[in-house]
Amino acid sequence: MADEMVRTAQQWVNATYQNVPGYQPVEENGRTGWSTVFALTRALQHELGLSPLSDSFGPATLAALSARWPVIDHTAGPANLVKIVQSALYCKGYPGSGISGSYDVETANSVRRLKEDTGVIGVLPGFGLVPKVFKALLTMDAYVVLSGGSPRVREIQKWLNSTYVGRRDFFIIPCDGHFSRDVQKALVRALQYELGMDDDTANGRFGPGTQTGIRNHAALNTGAADSTRRFVRLFQAAMVFNTWDVPFDGRYTAAVAGTVAEFQRFACLPRTTGAADFPTWASLLVSTGDPTRRGSACDCVTTVTPARAQALRAAGYTTVGRYLSNVPGSKLNKKIQPGELQALVAAGLAVFPIYQTKGGTADYFSAAQGADDALAAVETAREHGFQRGTTIYFAVDFDAMDHDITQRIIPHFRMVSQRLAQYGGEYRVGVYGPRNVCRRLAKEGLTVSSFVSDMSTGFSGNLGFPLPRDWAFDQIATITVGTGDGHIEIDNNIASGRDHGQNRFAPAPPGRPALDLPFDMSRQPALTQDIVAYMNGIGWGEGVLEPLTHPNSPPESVSMTLGHDELITGLSRAYRVRKFTIQSLLLTEVRTVTRDDPVVDLTVRANYLYEEKLEEWMKNPVGDPPAPPLVRRTDSSTGPGAIFAKTAIKARNHAASIGLIPDERLNAADWHDVWKVWKRLNEDTGYNITTLALVTIEAAHELGITTDRLRYGEEETRRILARYNGTGSAADGYGTKVLGIYRIFEKHRTPAG
Known part of the structure; x- marks a missing residue:
């Protein structure tokens, strides 16, 4: 919202x-931002x-x-300088008496x-x-x-300012209740002051001098208390x-030690004594x-040969992270x-x-790329034989800013999560990335572990963010282990025990039929022409009255079907069914x-809304019960696949x-389950099309067709x-007609290779 001041x-x-040379005009929009500052x-x-x-606003300024002007007040400072002060105060939200150039009472009170x-x-009264x-x-x-800020964090931020603002290079930090990069650096700088570093040495970085100082001077045990330091x-x-609840009073009590021990266990530190030793300080800073x-897990881009595997085991490692894919165009062959x-x-x-x-950059991430990554990850994991329930860690390998996460990474992972669920929920979604990325994706419910x-350490997404609560592996250093044939460079990881990896694999057998590929959209006109000609021949073409009764013409129906090609391709590959079955x-x-179908759907919705109201009334039967709708219908063929809820169940x-x-398992005799499934079929296109594929699989089971789903012959397919349409002669006629559409899609398939 614009602010007029x-x-x-x-x-x-x-x-x-x-x-003025070098001045850059700001947009006059009434909104405070960096450009105005x-x-x-x-x-x-x-x-x-x-x-x-x-x-x-650096050292020279x-x-x-x-x-x-060491002090600007009513006695010192030219008018324009005071106007800059007044303008900045308004941008910060502090009141004033206008941009007058006079350091008046209201300006002074705001300062x-x-x-x-x-x-x-x-200290600066x-x-x-x-x-x-x-x-x-x-x-x-x-x-x-x-x-979302914490008053306790703000209390500490204000204390840091008041305690250390007198030091040459300590500048006022935010007091917004949020841990951040600047606050973390200020905390380290304050620690350096207490360790005795002078202004030329204290720099806010956790370097060798700071580490030595902590080891020699800052170890704390129960009973310690602040005095001169x-x-x-x-x-x-x-x-x-780091979100651990302890007092801020300068006393290291038994209660503080107990909470510290909890943190040490959470971070998997070498000792869980509750003392503030160097590893504990380091993990907090x-x-x-x-x-x-030395961790028990590692990851590497190098092929692990038998000799290297033995070297890793001898070095104490139990779990190894390996890549499912290579970077396109890269000469580095890092995949399994x-x-x-x-x-x-x-x-x-x-x-x-x-x-x-x-x-490695923000522009890689999008919903479309997430869909591609999900399918590729599922297929590759299956080829290697990773079992159901395995977590796949999708990488965000750059210092993502908050807006990158909001605009690109969350939509990307939302699609990854959605696609993995649609492909059968075989694998779980994890993330490799900076702390802030991990934290935000977990908060959105899009990942199970980090x-x-x-x-x-310099990533802004790591500085000022605590270790995520769902962490599985913590990558802390690149090292080498082994000698000779066993020599290998790895990233050393601490493991929390949340993910133990997998040590049994069932790789896909060789010689399986090729999976179907995405449709080549340049072939859409030819496909449409064949579909229209075929539908005209079987009576499904567009007659004079068709627009009045059927909303989707044959060409529109082709476009709508191809609009879901990405999902259908993924389903066909994930479930190993011919995509032409789903498409046709x-x-x-x-x-x-027909145009009547939405009206039928409304009667189903009205019925279950009534059932819900009646159920609530029966819990507290005050007043008259709700009136039932004039038409009671419990199910309908709904959504793009025209599927009944009981069929879906x-x-x-x-x-x-x-x-x-x-x-x-759902119960088709329980109206709650029927209503839940019907709503998803009606409202969630992805769920509906996924269910369509599952209906064909269940139909094959009912018909006793046990051949590999990718090897069905024409009669089995028909x-x-x-069976999708039911049983009897009408269903048989339906199957024969749809088989013709199946053949057309197969004719226009994208060739392998």
């Missing part, structure tokens, strides 16, 4: 500085006589401001309130604006609790930032934790090789699969649907009984198509 500030800064920063630099202008919100009022507070003002940082509070701050820890899984198992090792083609790329039935049902129960899908 922010718009006024934008108009003023543009009008005043538009002709940068414009005000450049305006300040011009007032300070700096050149060239830049977006950064701070030094010039400190030299010329004081800013100091209170940042926690520095005790009064109503004047000092350079470090001015620097904080010219950021997009918030100093009040934002949505504040190690306990800083350790408590690190625990709170940097994504790798102590990178010298023939015989490799057998070598790993023979050495006593289990395997977890990783799927990554590119995945393989965390914590070795990338779907096209037929889309074409033969029967087919899905059969598919579950043979291990094709993980569904719970009988299955007929």
Whole structure:
């Protein structure tokens, strides 16, 4: 929403500085953003006589401001400088008396309130604006609790500001209740100050000097308390930032030690004593934790030969992550090789699969790519014999920003999850990526476990984010093990025990029929021409009155069917059925649907809405019971595949009984189950088309057709198509007609290779 005072500030800064070399005008939209902050920063630099202008409020800007106006108040500061202050205050949400250039009472009160919100009022008292507070003002940082923020985190943020703002290079951090990159770096810098580092040495990085200092000076046990050095509070701050509930009072009590022990167990640290030792400090302060820890899991891009497998086992590893795919165009051959899984198992090792083609930039990720990745991962995992229930870790191998996750990665994984469910729920979705990616996908319910790329300590998606609660593997360092033929470079991973990998494989037998490929859309005109000619010949063509009774013409029906080609291809490959079976039935049902069918569907919906209301009334029978609808209908052939709910229940129960899908058994005699399935058939096109494929599989079972589904002959196919429509002579006629459509789709199939 636009703020008129922010718009006024934008108009003023543009009008005043538009002709200044290096000034970049800001859009006058009334919305605070970095562009407005940068414009005000450049305006300040011009007032300070700096050149060239830049977006950064860096050391030069701070030094010039400190030299010329160490305090801006009613006694010091030119009008334009005060107007910059007033404009920035409005952008931060603090009230003022307009952009007047006068450091009046309201401006002074807003500056004081800013100091209170940042926690520095005790050390920087009064109503004047000092350079470090001015620097904080010219950021997009918030100093009040934002949505989802923690008041306890904000309390610690304010304490860090008040305690360390006097140090040369400690600048005011956000006080928004959220752990973040800047807050994490500030915490490390504060620890460095307490370790005795001077301003030239303390840099906010978890380097060798900091690590040595922690080992020598910051080990904490029960009974420790802060005095001249504040190690306990800083350790408590690190625990709170990592979402572990301890007091922030500078006392290392038995209760604190108990919570620390819980964290140590969660992070699988070497010791779970509850003491603040170096590995515990490290795991709280940097994504790798102590990178010298030896894990029991690893991953690698190198083929694991028998000698390498023995070397890994001898080094204490039990689980190995290997890739299902290569990167297209790359010379690196990182995918699982023939015989490799057998070598790993023979050495006593289990395997977890990783799927990554590119995945190294945001533009790779999309719903369409997610669908492709899901199918490729399922097929490859099956070829290698990974069992049902295996988690496949789909890679996000870059420092994804929050907007990348929202706009690209979540839609990608939503489609991966949806497709894997449609293909029978055989495999579970995991993610390899930075902490923030893992956290957000888990929150969306799109993944079951995380393989965390914590070795990338500089990723913004790792800095300032706690270890995800669903972590399975934590990648912390690249090392080498073995010698000679057994020498191999690996990424060393800590394993939580959430995923033990797999040590039994049933690879696909050789010589199986080729699977069907996506349709070549350049052939659509020829396919449509053949379908139209065929339908005209069997009486399913478009007569004079057809548009009045049937909403979808033959060409429209072809387009609608091909619009689902990606899903149908995936279903055919996942369930090992000819895609022409699904296509021909779907096209037929889309074409033969009548304009009365939606009306019939409404009567089914009305019936079950009544049943729900009646059930609620019976729990508390006050007043008159709900009136039943005039027409009571409990089922109808609904959705693009024109499937009855009871037919769907029967087919899905059969598919579950043979291990094709993980569904719970449903009861066609229970109206709750019928209503639940009918709604999904009616509202979820993907579910409907998936069920269509399962109906054909159940039909073959009923007919006693046990041949490989990819090897059905024409008569077997005709009988299955007929069974989709029921039994008897009418169904037989239906099957014969649909078989003709099947032949046309087969004629226009994409050739293998």
